[in-house]
Amino acid sequence: MKPTLQTRLAVEFIGTGLLVTAVIGSGIMAERLSSGNIGLALLANSIATGAALVTLILTFGPISGAHFNPVVSFANALDRGMSWPETLAYIIVQCIGGIIGTALAHAMFGLNMMTFSHHVRSGFPLILSEFVATFGLVAVISGCSKSRPSVIPFAVAAYITSAYWFTASTSFANPAVTLARLFSDTFAGIRPLDVPAFLLAQFAGGLVATLFFRWLQPLEPKSGLSGPPVRLF
Amino acid sequence: MKPTLQTRLAVEFIGTGLLVTAVIGSGIMAERLSSGNIGLALLANSIATGAALVTLILTFGPISGAHFNPVVSFANALDRGMSWPETLAYIIVQCIGGIIGTALAHAMFGLNMMTFSHHVRSGFPLILSEFVATFGLVAVISGCSKSRPSVIPFAVAAYITSAYWFTASTSFANPAVTLARLFSDTFAGIRPLDVPAFLLAQFAGGLVATLFFRWLQPLEPKSGLSGPPVRLF
Amino acid sequence: MKPTLQTRLAVEFIGTGLLVTAVIGSGIMAERLSSGNIGLALLANSIATGAALVTLILTFGPISGAHFNPVVSFANALDRGMSWPETLAYIIVQCIGGIIGTALAHAMFGLNMMTFSHHVRSGFPLILSEFVATFGLVAVISGCSKSRPSVIPFAVAAYITSAYWFTASTSFANPAVTLARLFSDTFAGIRPLDVPAFLLAQFAGGLVATLFFRWLQPLEPKSGLSGPPVRLF
């Protein structure tokens, strides 16, 4: 009854792609229509991204778990026995899917399919922001998945809409999305030079959140060494 | 216990009508009040449309399935055994209801009941946008209807609010609504000349999504040849 | 176990009061802060009103049914056997509570507790808007209450947020709130002269919706003549 790996990878590919399309596409539309009012553009961008997330997780979660995020797959491998080869496969298709998503957004708005971004995002405050943003994201998933997994799609969406505003980096919080935004010289883009520090901060935030929740809610001892992968969502 | 066809058609008629009233009415109000800031107008329009959708699907879904969209009825016929004559009847009342909805919105705002739109919406990016928008809509419905149908009203509403922003066409994604917007020379209108390509892209997007989900989640073999129509929502 | 009439009336009083406080208070705040951009003010006002509604219905619904609206109590009397004396008592405390709510909003914003509004709201389009708005509100409640009553708080809130935008009158849709807004010379006010037509349109809309749903979903024959009042929410 469990979907095949091939099916799940297809869903992670298309889901991450559509997530990036939503992030970048809504950023382009918002910037174009907001007459230079960046606050208004970010409000539209944050609402559109949250709404896309809840939709995509509800739609694809039952098939692949709707990770759409290498940090989430990584946390899943650490905590729930998703095998490392499978985790790696998830991460690879997420990254490729995200880049295709950038191209799709650009095509829908009549831009070149792929361009390097010149949007500077550097400095300690932004790195700290990505650490906090990803810590929070993994905390939300960990906290809800034990007691009330059915609300995860809503909790994740609300979290990201909020974190767009309360972090200085507008909460990328996702390495695959970060890589994909590197190829977009638009509102949502990020200069290639600034990407590595973002990725590092994101994995660090996810790791600390995982360890923190392991302390908060010790896992029951597993019945065997190689339990089956568990759906995160 | 199942509502009669007459009742269901009445509900599809009034539901599609009110949906169009919400789309066009909120567009008029938003444009009038936004002092030329189109970003603000689209934000109000997208939130009002999403909120109307969740309401209408919750209200009328238990009676007719709350398709309110020829592509959705078409996908329902392909995948779930809704008969073709019934599908055709659904589509006809949706289209008529939508046009009445335009007239009602105009009447509430003191405009002529019906005027041809001059709002140009043409070019490859917009056609591609309609394909993507409708692909996504049918994907959301297909994905949720198997595992968690009770969230469909919320997922569809969030999807459309988001897709207003991440597609260049503001996601019509609905042939009946597209026809109805042809008769409105307002914010939400579309020039008659541009309608055929929109309709084609919408049906194509819906068809591809249906086939994609048939591959992702093969249907169980039907127990008989003429199973009863199934509620989509 | 059912709350006493006294308790339920107290809750209808305070709930309608807080609803009016939310409508008028958020209107004052929105107008003050929006630098003359009425679109932005209405966006804040519509979101704040919807959020207040879902909260108030969830909080007080289990005690009194959370009508907070004479048309809703009236529809409840017509369709569900709420006795007419009780209905009248509900309507009276709703109207008084609403007016106190106006005074409370004014006090919080340092205004005179009560002033007659000069906000003109007249003409056929606005009367039609109130008819449509209240038809829709009662339709939402009727449609959801039979199949999925637990979503009513969310459906009603989303409906009103949307209807603020898609009707030309910004959807008062509530006689008690209309009376209360008569005493507020602010963003949300209504000139006393314009109130009677609003009230008439609201009751007419509610009545037509009740009859329409009686046709759509015939009630089961009652087991006796004087069944107990049923909670609408």
Add this chain to the structure above:
Amino acid sequence: MKPTLQTRLAVEFIGTGLLVTAVIGSGIMAERLSSGNIGLALLANSIATGAALVTLILTFGPISGAHFNPVVSFANALDRGMSWPETLAYIIVQCIGGIIGTALAHAMFGLNMMTFSHHVRSGFPLILSEFVATFGLVAVISGCSKSRPSVIPFAVAAYITSAYWFTASTSFANPAVTLARLFSDTFAGIRPLDVPAFLLAQFAGGLVATLFFRWLQPLEPKSGLSGPPVRLF
């Protein structure tokens, strides 16, 4: 199975901290990007705060109850047998966590970790606003916790988003958050001189709400004198 006091205090600490980070961080971001349009800034701030609240309560509620608010812990002690020493411990970590949250928000936005606010918030209308805001918050929790506790995270979040707009003080409604905002000379700050009256009004509002709901819904007699503390959320 019940989490230890240490675990619960850690969660109250971090949860209140992140709540304050969200309130202050989103205020800074909103003010920076809104080109002087305070209405737009408050809209972003209120949406971000509501979205953070629902997320934090869903994530941490199952562990500590997700009070994050001394008035809520106080009401819990009055009504549900949470012991006074435990209540005091909750309140202390909430206050410290909140202040750390301020520092974290400032660090993410490149500001000094802690500065006294010069934001004047005084006068009877604002004190009344805090009384009303906190009365409402405790009413929402009391009303929902008896009949439908699973909606509390959504009801509280919607309430605060709304109350930002319908009270003149933008609804602090939380002594720990008020203390923390004292250290932030930004959009969300409050001048130290104005804090005591806010705190007093908040506790008074919470107390009146608790007594009002005790009258509305008399508690069942406890089976013993020292029943176990009950989760509020």
